[in-house]
Amino acid sequence: MTENAQADALRRNTLREAALEEMAKFERKEIEFRKKDRAERAADLRLPLDEIKVH
Structure with missing residues (x-):
C-alpha cells in the first residue's frame, strides 16, 4: 500500500x-x-501612460 501511495503522490x-506551470x-x-x-x-x-500628473 505504501508503494501505491508513493506512486499516487508522485503523480499528484x-x-x-x-x-502550476500552465497557470504561470x-x-x-x-x-x-x-x-x-x-x-x-x-x-x-491620446493619453500619456508615462506621465499623468495630477495637481
Whole structure:
C-alpha cells in the first residue's frame, strides 16, 4: 500500500507542477495582453501612460 501511495503522490506532484506551470504561462500572457490593451486604449484616447500628473 505504501508503494501505491508513493506512486499516487508522485503523480499528484507531477500533475500539480504541470498545472502550476500552465497557470504561470497564462498569467504572463494575461499581463502582456492587459499592457497591450491599456496602451491601445491610451493611444485611442491620446493619453500619456508615462506621465499623468495630477495637481
